[in-house]
Amino acid sequence: MRRLTVALPGGIVADDEDLVLLSARSTWSLYLDASNEGVPAALDVDGAYLFASGNLALSFDGSGQLGGVDFDDEDVLEDGDGGMAWSLAYDGSAEDPDWAAADVDAIALPEPSILLLLGAGIAGLLALGRSRIRP
8 A cells, every 4th residue: 555645735744544624715734643543554544424522433444453442444433532532333344244345435424413303303293293183
């Protein structure tokens, strides 16, 4: 594997295992310096999801261990406290053995607050429907 590095406006230099943030036109910042968090330089971030809480869910292009947590390229790791206390959020091969040959390349997760709103909305619609049904 060849390591890739990119220089961005504002003096930001990022490697292929890092995450950068574009907050305004041409305003870049290094959001995650993965090597500082123990991510081996040989790994690349395949997928990332930022929770409203600030926690990250990450998938990598290979196998490894972070914070004592073993993972493969079909898994998703999450930092539990916004400070890279790693946990296994999704174990692809445990979900389905066929995932072992796969590689997670993107992550989209429902936020708990959205699920609660959806559940409340459905409950409200059901209650409204019941109140309109008269025997």
